[in-house]
Amino acid sequence: MTSAPTPPVPDSDLLAHLRVDLHAAGFTVDGVEERLGTVAARALRRDHALPAARALAGDDPLAVIVRLFCLNHAIDTDVVERALPTVGVAGLVGLGLVAAEGAAVRATCDLRPHACDSAGWWLASDLPESAVGGPLPQDHVLGIGGASTTLATWTPRLPVARALDVGTGCGVQSLHLSQHAEHVVATDLSARALGYAAFNAALNGTSWELRAGSMLEPVAGETFDLIVSNPPFVITPRAAGVPLYEYRDGGRSGDAVVADLVRRVGAHLAPGGIAQLLGNWEIVGDDEDAWRTKVASWVEGTGLDAWVVQRETQDPAEYAETWVRDGGQQPGTRAHEQLYGAWLDDFASRGVSAIGFGIITVQRPDRERATFVDLVEVTGPVAQPMGPAVLAGLRARTWLAERTDDEVLDTAWRCADDVTEERHSRPGDTDPSVIVIRQGGGLRRAIRVDTLGAALLSVCDGELTARQAIVAIAGLLDLDASVGLADGVTLVRDLAADGLLLAN
Ligand SMILES: C[S@@+](CC[C@H](N)C(=O)[O-])C[C@H]1O[C@@H](n2cnc3c(N)ncnc32)[C@H](O)[C@@H]1O
Missing domain, CATH: 3.40.50.150 (Vaccinia Virus protein VP39)
Known part of the structure; x- marks a missing residue:
């Protein structure tokens, strides 16, 4: 297995020129997705380049940049020069992003846009398996x-x-x-x-x-x-x-x-x-x-x-x-x-x-x-x-x-807005045999609750404390209040941990 090529060079002047061209071409996640269409863009993310290659007719700057940096095509030098006029082919060579191949140039690495809700970037990395055409080098940079x-999506920001x-x-x-x-x-x-x-x-x-x-x-x-x-x-x-x-x-x-x-x-x-x-x-x-x-x-x-x-x-x-x-x-x-x-x-x-x-x-x-x-x-x-x-x-x-069970019970809880309840019953039955609480966001939890749990959630409007609610419900259901409180605090802790109940 061979070693991969040297990473590109962070020359700040040339990079400033490259940024001008990438911006001008609309080389963004949305720009590329729009140019390729959803199917080809998704295939490219799975490292399948053919649908993208088929979608990219023409020598407009965005098509050339995607073919050069995301599909690893060899492209005529004058075509690349027109697509990236500010940095130019000489600048791309200086950055170590492309190498000459006869009258054409080919990228030495992969370069593609990446985005989150609030920002967009470009990221260079080693050529993917589809471009390498065989087992990856052991020092491959992903x-x-x-x-x-x-x-990235699980990290608290x-x-x-x-x-x-x-x-x-x-x-x-x-x-x-x-x-x-x-x-x-x-x-x-x-x-x-x-x-x-x-x-x-x-x-x-x-x-x-x-x-x-x-x-x-x-x-x-x-x-x-x-x-x-x-x-x-x-x-x-x-x-x-x-x-x-x-x-x-x-x-x-x-x-x-x-x-x-x-x-x-x-x-x-x-x-x-x-x-x-x-x-x-x-x-x-x-x-x-x-x-x-x-x-x-x-x-x-x-x-x-x-x-x-x-x-x-x-x-x-x-x-x-x-x-x-x-x-x-x-x-x-x-x-x-x-x-x-x-x-x-x-x-x-x-x-x-x-x-x-x-x-x-x-x-x-x-x-x-x-x-x-x-x-x-x-x-x-x-x-x-x-x-x-x-x-x-x-x-x-x-x-x-940081809180005892008594402190949890003496807190007024509010049911989060993304929580819904499902009741399932046998045909003809009036009472449900299964009650499930579902969370719309977060871990999207689905929790089976008993009658006491369902009743407790139904009154969690931020006014009553959990203790007041459980004692009242236990009275209505003819349950031992101390058992209700013991079960109730376990349920409240579980639901509060994942944001189905919110402390008022
Ligand atoms: C799965 S990649 C993660 C790359 C990047 N952080 C990401 O999220 O895509 C793991 C990285 O750990 C590096 N690595 C491997 N062994 C390591 C070690 N012993 N100490 C520090 N980094 C190591 C690799 O070079 C590689 O860049």
């Missing part, structure tokens, strides 16, 4: 992938003084952090990744402190208000012949990279600081709670609050197929089968029955109190973006951790 987007991006890659998380952090430190083990991060920061008119080194080593003794990491979490056999892809493999056995990150990240969180991490974890045995036991053990003794959402699981074979294929190996080839076998042997050696993927949010309490550890499984769709719900959920869990 563009924006599904995991990058997941982390609160204003902070100091933020850290561990394993920055091409710098996508740092671009988002630049929107709400005064100072961003970004680390990576890969010199090539840091090269791309420096280029992307300059291209987008921002700057980060870039530091080389493994995981948290480059920030020894420092603390941050917000830490994000889409770490190299892919579980890879440590066996001869299995390539180590820097962009996904931290070089440790099993899930040790993520376990270590969770155990150590607290030392780098300022009081009240939050770390938002992605991870894979190995699940051993068939016990439904095995993943909880595993992930809780990482948090144990750290003094941190933790809220972990398991989003999906794969069995060992599915997991092996995903990551052998991700490296560019085609099923049915000898290389594919050897790697597939190595993954299966590795999982078997530790008795792994499944691999979980999820989002780990930890927080350093800003005062002495009992910590919370909440581990939930949510495999369905959730709000987009989730960041606001994560922040609200942390705030709510913190509030609950």
